[in-house]
Amino acid sequence: MADVAHRAGVSTATVSRCVNAPARVQPETRERIEAAIRDLGYSPNFGARALAARRTDTIGAIIPTLDNSVFARGLQAFQTALVEHGMTLLLASSSYRPDLEEAQIRTLVARGADGLLLIGHERDPALYDFLALHRVPVLVAWVHDPAAPRPSVGFDNKAAMEAMTSAVLDRGHVRLATISGHTRFNDRTRDRVAGVRAAMAARGLDPAALAVVETPYGIETGAQAMAELMARDPRPTAVICGNDLLGMGALRQARAMGLRVPGDVSITGFDDMELSTVADPPLATVAIPHARMGTTAAAMLTGMVRDGTRPDSVALPCEILLRASLGPAPLSPA
Amino acid sequence: MADVAHRAGVSTATVSRCVNAPARVQPETRERIEAAIRDLGYSPNFGARALAARRTDTIGAIIPTLDNSVFARGLQAFQTALVEHGMTLLLASSSYRPDLEEAQIRTLVARGADGLLLIGHERDPALYDFLALHRVPVLVAWVHDPAAPRPSVGFDNKAAMEAMTSAVLDRGHVRLATISGHTRFNDRTRDRVAGVRAAMAARGLDPAALAVVETPYGIETGAQAMAELMARDPRPTAVICGNDLLGMGALRQARAMGLRVPGDVSITGFDDMELSTVADPPLATVAIPHARMGTTAAAMLTGMVRDGTRPDSVALPCEILLRASLGPAPLSPA
DNA sequence: GCCTCGCATGTAAGCGCTTGCATGACGCGA
DNA sequence: TCGCGTCATGCAAGCGCTTACATGCGAGGC
Numbered sequence: 019m020a021d022v023a024h025r026a027g028v029s030t031a032t033v034s035r036c037v038n039a040p041a042r043v044q045p046e047t048r049e050r051i052e053a054a055i056r057d058l059g060y061s062p063n064f065g066a067r068a069l070a071a072r073r074t075d076t077i078g079a080i081i082p083t084l085d086n087s088v089f090a091r092g093l094q095a096f097q098t099a100l101v102e103h104g105m106t107l108l109l110a111s112s113s114y115r116p117d118l119e120e121a122q123i124r125t126l127v128a129r130g131a132d133g134l135l136l137i138g139h140e141r142d143p144a145l146y147d148f149l150a151l152h153r154v155p156v157l158v159a160w161v162h163d164p165a166a167p168r169p170s171v172g173f174d175n176k177a178a179m180e181a182m183t184s185a186v187l188d189r190g191h192v193r194l195a196t197i198s199g200h201t202r203f204n205d206r207t208r209d210r211v212a213g214v215r216a217a218m219a220a221r222g223l224d225p226a227a228l229a230v231v232e233t234p235y236g237i238e239t240g241a242q243a244m245a246e247l248m249a250r251d252p253r254p255t256a257v258i259c260g261n262d263l264l265g266m267g268a269l270r271q272a273r274a275m276g277l278r279v280p281g282d283v284s285i286t287g288f289d290d291m292e293l294s295t296v297a298d299p300p301l302a303t304v305a306i307p308h309a310r311m312g313t314t315a316a317a318m319l320t321g322m323v324r325d326g327t328r329p330d331s332v333a334l335p336c337e338i339l340l341r342a343s344l345g346p347a348p349l350s351p352a
Numbered sequence: 353m354a355d356v357a358h359r360a361g362v363s364t365a366t367v368s369r370c371v372n373a374p375a376r377v378q379p380e381t382r383e384r385i386e387a388a389i390r391d392l393g394y395s396p397n398f399g400a401r402a403l404a405a406r407r408t409d410t411i412g413a414i415i416p417t418l419d420n421s422v423f424a425r426g427l428q429a430f431q432t433a434l435v436e437h438g439m440t441l442l443l444a445s446s447s448y449r450p451d452l453e454e455a456q457i458r459t460l461v462a463r464g465a466d467g468l469l470l471i472g473h474e475r476d477p478a479l480y481d482f483l484a485l486h487r488v489p490v491l492v493a494w495v496h497d498p499a500a501p502r503p504s505v506g507f508d509n510k511a512a513m514e515a516m517t518s519a520v521l522d523r524g525h526v527r528l529a530t531i532s533g534h535t536r537f538n539d540r541t542r543d544r545v546a547g548v549r550a551a552m553a554a555r556g557l558d559p560a561a562l563a564v565v566e567t568p569y570g571i572e573t574g575a576q577a578m579a580e581l582m583a584r585d586p587r588p589t590a591v592i593c594g595n596d597l598l599g600m601g602a603l604r605q606a607r608a609m610g611l612r613v614p615g616d617v618s619i620t621g622f623d624d625m626e627l628s629t630v631a632d633p634p635l636a637t638v639a640i641p642h643a644r645m646g647t648t649a650a651a652m653l654t655g656m657v658r659d660g661t662r663p664d665s666v667a668l669p670c671e672i673l674l675r676a677s678l679g680p681a682p683l684s685p686a
Numbered sequence: 687g688c689c690t691c692g693c694a695t696g697t698a699a700g701c702g703c704t705t706g707c708a709t710g711a712c713g714c715g716a
Numbered sequence: 717t718c719g720c721g722t723c724a725t726g727c728a729a730g731c732g733c734t735t736a737c738a739t740g741c742g743a744g745g746c
Contacts, residue, residue, distance in 0.1 A: 019702065020702085028725075028726085029725070029726045029727075030702090030703080030704095030726095031704080031705075031725070031726060031727075031728090032724085032725060032726075033703095034703065034704055034705085035704090035705090035724095035725085038704080042724080042725095043724070043725080044723095044724060044725090047724080047725085059485075061458075061461075061462050062462070062702080062703070063403070063464075063701085063702050063703065064402060064408070064462060064463050064464035065399050065400075065401075065402030065403035065404075065406075065408065065464060065701075065702080065703090065733095066399075066403050066701065066702035066703035066704090066731090067399075067702080067703055067704080068398060068399025068402060068403075068703090068731095069397070069399035069400050069402075069403045069701085069702080069703070069704090069730095069731045069732065069733080070399075070702075070703040070704040070705080070730080070731055071703075071704055071705090071731090072399075072704090072731075074398070074399065076442075076463070083428060084418075084424040084425065084427055084428035084431070085421075085424070085425055085428045086421055086424075086425075086626060087419075087420055087421045087424060090418040090419070090420075090421060090424040091418065091419055093418055094417060094418035094419045094445060097418070097443060097444065097445055098445065098447075101444065101456070101459070106442060106444070106459060106460070106463050107443050107444070108410075108440060108441065108442055108443075109431060109441050109442075109443040110431065110435065110440070110441070111428060111432065113432075122435070124395075125435070125440060126440070127395075128395050128398060129398050129410070129440050130397075130399060151393075237626055237629065237630060263626070266626075266627075266630045267630075269630065270629075273632075291627075292420060292571055292597070292600075292627065293600075293625075293626065293627030293630060295571065295604075296571060296600045296601075296603065296604050296627060296631060297630060297631075297632075298607075298631075298632040353732065353733070354732085362695075362696085363695070363696050363697075364696095364732090364733080364734095365695070365696060365697075365698090365734080365735075366694085366695060368733065368734060368735085369694095369695085369735090372734080376693090376694080376695095377694070377695080378693095378694060378695085381694080381695085396732080396733070397731080397732050397733065399703095399731075399732080399733090400701090400731070400732035400733035400734090401732080401733055402701095402733090403700095403701045403702065403703080403731085403732080403733070403734090404700080404701055404732075404733045404734040404735080405701090405733080405734055405735090406701075406734095
């Protein structure tokens with residue numbers, strides 16, 4: 019930087035201003051500096067800048083997993099938008115484990131993340147205290163809860179699942195089952211199950227009659243859960259799955275058991291992963307606004323970091339995709 | 353830090369040593385310091401540390417996309433392993449565009465990435481010069497080419513595709529087609545097509561007879577390419593796809609056209625995405641060692657950064673998964 | 687018993703930027 | 717013409733660590 023200053027015949031202060039606030043330096047001076055920067059191939063030292071300016075232009079994100087495309091797609095949009103705002107993404111994953119998530123949060127804060135994107139509201143309050151202490155703005159994604167004490171961007175998991183369940187009930191189904199991800203430490207999952215129950219209650223069905231199997235997200239686990247549900251008597255005529263992986267597993271298992279979908283049993287998913295369109299039959303599911311969520315999150319978080327504002331939570335709409343895996347309830351009980 | 357030093361009755365230098373090289377301080381001193389750190393909730397300032405130590409313990413990765421799980425799964429393993437090595441992941445994506453990739457490389461280097469993970473060898477030599485100039489070690493993944501001037505960790509795309517093609521040829525197919533991703537700027541894609549041709553040549557077939565359609569990776573695009581191929585006369589009896597998304601699209605299109613798979617046409621993929629097992633019929637494909645690749649990459653890159661060594665390239669084996677979408681060639685030409 | 691060496695710790699000089707404040711030039715109104 | 721405000725720029729004090737070198741101590745060898 020000193021070299022650049024010398025070559026341009028100015029002080030390092032002016033070079034710094036030229037880089038960070040070009041408007042504050044005379045056009046001709048700026049040109050000279052820019053030429054010097056180019057000639058010398060100068061690029062500011064990140065550590066020094068972080069130290070002096072007390073910011074890193076870096077945003078941390080901690081997601082449960084990248085192993086399937088559930089979060090990856092939203093993250094892709096988030097990262098791309100972040101770059102457009104001049105920010106860089108620091109990424110960590112928690113494997114759905116609160117203890118690992120906590121460790122990652124601490125790491126990212128120690129690494130100087132200016133802001134954090136987290137999935138879901140539920141975590142140890144002490145963590146939020148920690149973040150407040152370090153003045154790190156937090157944005158919660160994949161959920162929408164205007165009542166929460168922190169801004170969020172996402173969709174209403176409960177309402178979305180309630181809408182999907184209504185569509186199922188519209189088709190005459192009475193004996194419903196749900197294959198859910200683990201609800202412990204996971205408000206999204208819990209809200210989805212609550213949505214199923216709410217829809218049942220709204221139609222005068224007993225929510226307690228809902229058959230629920232909890233299992234980690236995955237195709238295999240979904241298939242196992244399906245096997246278990248199909249062994250029950252009476253057998254459910256519609257299986258509402260907490261995500262598409264579970265739904266795909268259920269579909270595969272149904273086929274393996276010789277059950278027709280939707281003739282004998284209807285199956286729905288949640289997420290609209292690319293695989294749900296190519297399934298046979300295509301999986302009815304809830305489409306999540308991944309891209310908009312990621313893009314919006316990037317804009318909100320950048321704003322929070324730069325202006326110190328606390329934006330309002332943003333609700334994004336989901337879409338119920340009624341595909342062939344959802345059909346009318348079978349006429350005669352199995 | 354000064355507070356910690358004062359409370360523990362030592363100098364800041366000792367605190368620093370206690371944090372960075374615990375073995376170099378007396379056990380009882382260390383205990384006092386650690387207690388002080390705990391009591392005060394001290395955590396070192398990242399920028400200051402980066403500035404003074406000239407390293408960030410941060411690794412950058414630039415991948416083409418996170419929109420499907422092709423790279424996401426490997427990245428998941430990479431990130432997890434990185435954390436175990438005390439490193440943090442800076443992530444960027446390029447959308448398969450060399451210009452964006454270059455910009456991201458420059459950004460990550462400016463952000464102080466100690467090392468970089470890149471996908472594929474092919475890029476502007478000036479970029480490699482830039483990286484050498486900045487002394488940033490680079491590891492290339494998703495390919496294996498021992499002859500390349502840079503270390504890599506991955507698999508031999510050509511050999512893998514050659515093996516898959518051999519399996520196809522074993523089943524009597526003669527009229528082959530390939531749906532490939534764009535081969536420009538993409539050595540993986542190119543190697544895969546080359547693998548198909550090599551297998552043909554090895555059996556005395558004319559590699560030039562291979563029908564090739566290039567299209568961006570995607571289910572829709574795969575379906576369109578399939579439609580185009582199936583309209584040709586004579587019609588290929590086996591379609592070898594450059595990845596599973598293309599394969600799934602081809603499968604869907606075949607079904608839509610009333611073609612039986614594999615009765616009328618065989619289809620193969622590449623990647624073993626989760627969706628290929630649930631397809632109907634299940635998609636024959638090449639299983640890539642995502643997790644091992646990610647884990648190995650993390651270990652190699654950490655070593656390169658810490659010891660300044662240049663490790664040997666690592667080849668990881670792929671597995672040919674012969675699933676039902678691949679069958680014998682139809683007896684009578686279509 | 688003296689010297690040497692190794693070890694634990696302290697001292698202090700940066701690391702390369704940003705930014706509050708000071709300076710001086712210039713333009714404008716009185 | 718003078719004074720004041722405005723603007724572009726310079727000065728220099730950090731930002732909070734790491735680390736080369738200095739120091740002082742105890743142990744071991746002769």
